Amino acid sequence: MKHTTALIALFLSVVVLFVLSLYNGSVSIPMSAITDILMGRSTPDHPSWQYIVLENRLPQAITALLSGASLSVSGLLLQTAFRNPLAGPSVLGIDSGAHLGVALVILVAGGTMTAGSLTLGGFALVILAALVGALGVMAILLMLSRVLQNNVMLLIAGMMVGYIASSMISLLNFKATAEGVHAMTLWGMGSFSSVTLDRLPYMVGICLFGLTLAFLLIKPLNALLLGDYYARNLGIHIRRTRTLLLLTTGLLTAASTAFCGPIAFIGLAVPHLARLFLGSANHRTLMPATLLTGASLSLVCNIVSTLPGESGVIPINVITPIIGAPVVLWVILRLEH
Amino acid sequence: MDYELHELVIGYPGHEVAGPMTASLHQGELCCLLGANGAGKSTLLRTLAAFQSPLSGEMLLDGRSLSAIAPRELSTLVGIVLTERIRTAGITVRDMVAMGRSPYTNFWGHLTETDHHYINEAMEQVGVASFASRQISTLSDGERQKVMIAKALAQQTPVILLDEPTAFLDFPSKVEVMLLLRRLAHEMGKSIFLSTHDLDMALQTADRLWLMGKKDTDAASQAQQPATGTQQPRQFAIGTPQELVNEIPQYFPSRHLSFDATNLRFNIQC
Numbered sequence: 382m383k384h385t386t387a388l389i390a391l392f393l394s395v396v397v398l399f400v401l402s403l404y405n406g407s408v409s410i411p412m413s414a415i416t417d418i419l420m421g422r423s424t425p426d427h428p429s430w431q432y433i434v435l436e437n438r439l440p441q442a443i444t445a446l447l448s449g450a451s452l453s454v455s456g457l458l459l460q461t462a463f464r465n466p467l468a469g470p471s472v473l474g475i476d477s478g479a480h481l482g483v484a485l486v487i488l489v490a491g492g493t494m495t496a497g498s499l500t501l502g503g504f505a506l507v508i509l510a511a512l513v514g515a516l517g518v519m520a521i522l523l524m525l526s527r528v529l530q531n532n533v534m535l536l537i538a539g540m541m542v543g544y545i546a547s548s549m550i551s552l553l554n555f556k557a558t559a560e561g562v563h564a565m566t567l568w569g570m571g572s573f574s575s576v577t578l579d580r581l582p583y584m585v586g587i588c589l590f591g592l593t594l595a596f597l598l599i600k601p602l603n604a605l606l607l608g609d610y611y612a613r614n615l616g617i618h619i620r621r622t623r624t625l626l627l628l629t630t631g632l633l634t635a636a637s638t639a640f641c642g643p644i645a646f647i648g649l650a651v652p653h654l655a656r657l658f659l660g661s662a663n664h665r666t667l668m669p670a671t672l673l674t675g676a677s678l679s680l681v682c683n684i685v686s687t688l689p690g691e692s693g694v695i696p697i698n699v700i701t702p703i704i705g706a707p708v709v710l711w712v713i714l715r716l717e718h
Numbered sequence: 719m720d721y722e723l724h725e726l727v728i729g730y731p732g733h734e735v736a737g738p739m740t741a742s743l744h745q746g747e748l749c750c751l752l753g754a755n756g757a758g759k760s761t762l763l764r765t766l767a768a769f770q771s772p773l774s775g776e777m778l779l780d781g782r783s784l785s786a787i788a789p790r791e792l793s794t795l796v797g798i799v800l801t802e803r804i805r806t807a808g809i810t811v812r813d814m815v816a817m818g819r820s821p822y823t824n825f826w827g828h829l830t831e832t833d834h835h836y837i838n839e840a841m842e843q844v845g846v847a848s849f850a851s852r853q854i855s856t857l858s859d860g861e862r863q864k865v866m867i868a869k870a871l872a873q874q875t876p877v878i879l880l881d882e883p884t885a886f887l888d889f890p891s892k893v894e895v896m897l898l899l900r901r902l903a904h905e906m907g908k909s910i911f912l913s914t915h916d917l918d919m920a921l922q923t924a925d926r927l928w929l930m931g932k933k934d935t936d937a938a939s940q941a942q943q944p945a946t947g948t949q950q951p952r953q954f955a956i957g958t959p960q961e962l963v964n965e966i967p968q969y970f971p972s973r974h975l976s977f978d979a980t981n982l983r984f985n986i987q988c
Contacts, residue, residue, distance in 0.1 A: 464806075600827035604820055606806050610769060615820040615873070616793030662808030665827065 384666040387659050391673035395446065398680035402442035406687050407694060408433055437574070440581045445573040445683035446676045447588040448637040449647055453655075453675025454595045455633040456648030457668065461602050462626045465536050466712050469649030470634040473536065474543020475518050479638035480569070481546040482514025483507050487564055488557040504580060508587075511639030512632070518542055519631035523624060570696030571642040573683050584640050591633040595668065598625060602664045644679070645698050646705025651675040653708050678704065719780045719795070719876035719909060720744055721766070726775035728758060728765045735761045736930055738775060741956045743911050745876065748903040750920035751913040753930035753969060759913040762930065763881050766911070767798050779877070793821040797870035799880040803862065804854060811857070811865050812850045815840055818872030840871035843906075844898060860891030867898065878902075880912035884919065892916060896923045917970070921959045921982040929955040929962065931969040 404415050410430050417424055418434045452470060459468040470476050486506050521542050522535065529535045554562050568575075576584055601622040604612040609619050637644060655671040656662060679697075682704070686695040720742055727737030736758035743749055753759050764770050766777070768784055777784040779795060787795065797818070804814070818840065819833045829837070841847040844864045854862055863883055870878045883899070884892040896916075900923050903910040914920050920927065931953050955965045959982050967977035975984045 597825075600820065600823070600825065603827060604817065606809065607804055607817060608800075608802060610767075610798065610800055610802075611817075613769065613789070614767060614793060614796070614798045615817060616790045617820070618789065656808055660808060661810075661813075662806050663813055667808075 384659060384661060384670075388666065388669055388673065391658075391670060391677065394677045395673050395680065398677055398684065399442055399446060402445065402680055402683055403434060403438050405684050406433065406438055410434070436578050440576050440578045441573050441683065441687075442680065443581060444576045444584060444640060445679045447584060448573060448641045448644060449651070449675040449677070449679025449682075450672045451588045451591060451633040451637045451675075452644060452648040452679075453651035453671045454592060454668065455630045455637075456650075457652040457655075457664075457671045458595060458598070458602070458626050458630045458633075459648070460652055461605055461664070462623060462630075463536055464605070464608065465533065466653070466716065467649070467709070468536055469646075470630065471543075471643065471645055472649060473518070473522065473539035474541075474546055475515050475539075475631060475634045476638045476643040477543040477546035477550070478514040478516075478518030479511040479635045480514065480643050481550055482510035482512070482517075483568065483639060484550045484553050484565055485514075486510040487568070488553045488561040505583075508583065508636075508639040512635040514546070515631045515635035515638065516628070518546065519627045523627055526623065526627075568642045569698075571644045571698040571701070572694070573641055573679070573686075573697065574694065576640050584636060587632065587636040591629055591636060592672065594625070594629040595633070598622065598629065599664045599668055602626075602668075606662060641697070643698075644701060646701040646709070647675060647679060650705040650708035651678060653712055654678070721877055721909060721911075722776075722778040722781075724776040724778070726765070726777060727773040728761050728770075729773050730770075731773075734773060736954065737773070739954045741928060741954075743877070743909050744926070745909050746903055746907045747909060747925040748900045748923060749909070749911045749926045749928060750924040751911065751928045751930065752915075752917060752920055752966075753913075757930040757969075759930060760881060763879055763911075763913055767796060767879055768792055790821065793873070793875075795875050796877045796879060797873040797875035799863070799866045799870050799878070799883055801882050801885055803859075807853065807855050809854050810851050811841070811846055811854060811868075812837065814854055814865050815846075815850075815868045815872050818869040818874075821873065836872050836874060840868040843871055843902070844868045858891075859886045860888065860895065863887065863891075863895055864898070867895070867902075871902070876907075877909045877911070880910070882913050882915065884914055884916050892919060896920075900925075918983055921966075924959060926956065926958055927962055927966075929953070929965060929969045 403419065404412055410433065414424050414427070414430055415434055418431050424430050456469045459470065459473060460466055522539055525538045526535050529538060554565060557565070601612070601617045604615045604617045605622070613619055634648070651674050652667075652671050655667060655674045658674065659666055659670045661667060682697055682700045685700050686697055722742045723739050725738040725740055727734055729735035751759050751762065761770070765772050771785075779787065815837050816829060816833070819829060819837065820827065823829060823833060838847065841850055844867050846861065846864050846868055849861070854865060857865065867883070880899070884895055887895060896919050899910050899912065902908050903925070953969070955962060963979040963982070967975075970984070974987050976987055977984055
C-alpha cells in the first residue's frame with residue numbers, strides 16, 4: 382500500500398510538472414491564453430502564442446519527460462546488471478558512444494548541419510548514428526563481459542571505452558569547421574528543445590519500445606540483485622538476460638542522447654532517489670518509480686532552463702550536475718559505512 | 719532425492735582439482751564436506767550446483783544425468799546458500815524468502831496464495847517470521863544466514879547445498895544453524911550438503927562426512943617440508959563420523975593437533 386501511494390504521488394508530480402512546463406517559458410504568455418490554446422481555441426490577437434505553446438513548449442515537455450524516463454531506467458538496469466551503485470549510461474561510456482556517432486555525422490558528413498535546421502533525412506541519420514554508437518559500445522562491453530567475470534573490472538573497462546570515444550570526438554572537433562564545432566558544442570550541452578512536433582513521434586516510438594523491453598525484464602532483474610550464482614540457481618538464464626539488458630540500455634541511452642545530447646547525471650542519480658523515496662529494491666515498484674522520478678526531475682530541469690528572464694535558455698547540463706553530483710556523493714558516503 | 723557421483727573428476731580445463739570421487743548424497747541426511755583450504759570443496763559445490771561442468775565422470779540426480787536436466791527444472795531440484803553476503807539495501811526478509819519462489823512464479827514474478835503460503839511456512843521453519851519486514855542489511859550474520867536458508871526452503875528443492883553456512887557466525891549461532899539444518903534434513907527429508915571448517919561441530923551433528931584432501935599419512939614430513947609442491951595423491955573418503963575415525967586425522971595433518979577417536983574431537987597440543 383505504501384508503495385502504491387508513493388507511485389501515485391510520483392505520477393501526480395509528473396502531471397503537475399508537465400502542465401507547469403507548458404505554462405512556463407522565456408516568452409511570457411497569459412495563463413488564460415495558454416489554457417485557451419490547450420483547449421483548442423485559437424488566440425486571433427497573438428497567432429505566435431499558439432505556435433509557441435503547441436509547436437515549441439509541448440514537444441519540449443514531452444521530450445524532457447521521455448528523455449528523463451529513458452535515461453533513469455537505463456541507469457537502473459545498468460546498476461542492477463553490474464551490481465554497482467555507481468554504474469550509469471555516462472559512466473560506462475554508452476552516451477560517449479552515441480556522442481561519437483552523432484559527432485561523426487555532424488562534423489564529417491554534414492559539417493554545417495545544426496540541430497535546429499537539420500532536414501528530416503539528416504535528423505534520421507543523427508538518430509541512427511547515435512544508436513550505432515551506443516550499441517557499438519554495448520557490444521564491446523558485452524564481449525568484455527564474457528572475459529571479465531568481475532563486474533567492477535567491467536565498469537572500469539566501460540569507462541576506458543568511454544574515454545577513447547571522447548578522445549575521438551575531440552580529434553573530430555579539432556579537424557572540423559567552425560560551424561560544425563559550434564553545432565556540436567550546443568548539442569553537447571544538452572537541450573530538450575531540438576525535437577519538433579513532426580519528429581516527436583520517432584522519439585516517442587523508440588523510447589516507449591525501450592521502456593517496454595525494460596519492464597519485461599523485471600523478474601530476472603530482481604533475481605540478479607542476489608548475484609549471478611543465486612540468479613542461475615533460481616532458473617534465470619544469465620547470458621540471455623545480460624544481453625537483453627545491455628541492448629535495452631543501449632537503445633534507451635541512444636534515443637535520449639540522439640534527441641537531446643548527452644545529459645549528465647540523470648541516469649546515475651535518479652535510481653538512487655527512487656530507492657530512497659520508495660525504500661525498496663524490488664523492481665516491480667522500483668522500475669515505475671525510477672521512470673516517474675526521472676520524468677519529474679528532467680521536467681524540473683526543463684522548467685529551470687526556460688525560466689522567464691533575459692538570459693534565454695540555460696543548457697540542461699548546467700543544471701543536472703547540481704542535482705546529480707550531491708546524490709552521487711551521498712551514495713559514496715553511504716557505501717563507506 | 720539421492721544425488722550420486724560416479725568417478726567424478728572436478729576442476730578447470732587443464733587443471734584437475736579433485737577426484738575421482740564416487741559418492742552418494744542421501745535423502746534425509748545432513749552431510750558435511752570437510753577438508754583443508756585448497757582441497758577443492760568450493761569447486762565440488764559449484765560442480766554439484768551445475769555452475770561448472772565436471773572434467774569427467776557422472777552426476778546423477780534421482781537417477782537422471784545432471785546435464786540432461788534443464789536449468790528451469792534444476793532450479794526446483796537443487797537450492798543453494800552461498801557465503802557471499804547480499805548487501806543490497808531495500809530488500810526485506812520477506813522479499814528475500816520470496817525470491818525462492820522465482821522458479822514457480824509467472825513471467826512477471828507474481829506471487830500467488832500458494833507462494834505466500836510456502837514463504838510463510840519457510841520463514842516459520844527457520845524462525846525468521848517475527849522479523850519478516852526488516853531489511854536484510856540490518857540483520858546479524860546469523861539471522862541473515864537463516865533467511866538465506868528460508869529462501870532455499872521456499873524454493874522447495876529436495877536437495878540443498880550450502881557453502882560454509884557457519885562461517886563468520888558466533889559460536890551459539892553456528893550451533894543453532896547446524897541443528898536447524900540437521901532438523902530440516904531429518905524432519906523434512908531433505909538432502910542437505912554443506913562445506914565447513916568447523917570440525918567439532920560437523921563431527922557431532924553430521925550423519926555422514928565427505929573428506930577431501932591431499933593424502934599425507936605422515937604429518938611430520940608435511941611440517942618439515944611445507945609447500946614443496948610435491949604431487950601428493952589426492953584423497954577422498956566418505957562415511958559416518960564413527961566409520962571415519964582413523965581417516966579424519968590424516969586430512970588435517972598438524973603436529974599441534976591430536977585426534978581423540980572416542981570423543982570424536984581434536985585436542986590442541988599447547
